[in-house]
Amino acid sequence: MKKHMSTIAILFAVIFLLAACGSQQSGNQSKGDNAGSNYELIRPGTLTLVSTGGYKPFNYMENGEMVGYDIAVGKEIAKILGLELKLEKAEFQGHIIGIQEGRYDIAIASHTITQERKKxxxxxxxxxxxxxxxxxxxxxxxxxxxxxxxxxVAFDRSTVYREYAKMYTDKFDFYDDDLRALQAVADGHGDAGITDEIMGKTSIENGLKLIAGDRLDTTEQAIVIKKGNDKLLEAINDALAQLKSSGKLKELSLEWLGIDITQPE
Structure with a gap:
């Protein structure tokens, strides 16, 4: 009888250990799901982010590293999603096609939301x-x-801001990025440039010999994601909601820009 009871106890112990291992594996699997298996990624467990590295203070190179407000936001999102972050550097005009072709998971480079881009x-x-x-x-x-x-008027060749000048002039010069466009104006090539308010004012603070004129509109900047990758879109929107509600997004804006631009005026 004692031998029989001992055998039953051993069986219960084995079952308990197996259940515990199964629970641990389930927990690990759940963690793996949170680390990206629920949405399409170029590399499992990694969020591949493309930016220009030439749009200070939003994204720019410093000591061989891409930094700025855009990049800081991307790092926080990757952290919330439980993903490694891989940064890629490319000219602005190649971001949308790169997203469509699956070379990048997301683009964070101060993209203005437009109806044309939403197509x-x-x-x-x-x-x-x-x-x-x-x-x-x-x-x-x-x-x-x-x-x-x-x-x-000088522009980044991929900007949507040209629309604001078209009704006044048909004379345009195009450059690979906004800083080159503004620098050309400062050097006497062209009469004016149109770019993001903060980017332009930061360039002036850094020594560019220009003055700021009128602001022409208020625009919304957002993260670019491939059509059809709805789970990744939902996860990023959830992460942004967390960053806003916690005050972290405002903190990043103040840190990199000196003002809070996370709420509409």
Missing amino acids: QVNFSQPYYYSGPMIFSRPDTGIKSAEDLKGKK
């Missing part, structure tokens, strides 16, 4: 609000949209 990719909820502003040399007298009549 090509999905956008997250906005993670900041800004707007296009006119920048010119002090001697031009250009401050308002009306002042752009007949003038030559």
Whole structure:
């Protein structure tokens, strides 16, 4: 009888251990799901983010590392999703096609939400609000949209801000990024540039010989995600909601930009 009871006790112990191991494996699997198996990623467990590295203070290179507000937001999102973050650097005009072709999971590079872009990719909820502003040399007298009549305006070649100048002029110069466009204006090539308010003002603070004119609109900037990757879109929107409710997104904005641009005006 004692031998029989001992055998039963051993069987119960084995069953208990197996159940515990199964529970642990289930927990590990659940953690794996949270680390990206529920949505399409180029590399399992890794969030591949593309940015330009040339749009200070949002994304730029410092000591060989890409940093800025956009990058800081991406790092926090990857942390919430339980994913490793891999940063890729590419010209702005290649981001949307790169997302469509599956070279990157997301793009965080101050992309303005537009109806035309929404036909090509999905956008997250906005993670900041800004707007296009006119920048010119002090001697031009250009401050308002009306002042752009007949003038030559410089742009990043992929910007949507050209639409704000088209009704006043048809003279444009295009450059690989906004900083090059503004630098060209400062050097006397063209009469004015239109770019994001904060980016332009930061360039002036860093020594660019330009003045800020009128802001032309308020725009929403968001994270770019491939169409059809709905679970990743939902996860990123949830992460942004957490960053907003916790105050972390505002903290990042103040840290990198000196102002809070996480809420619409």
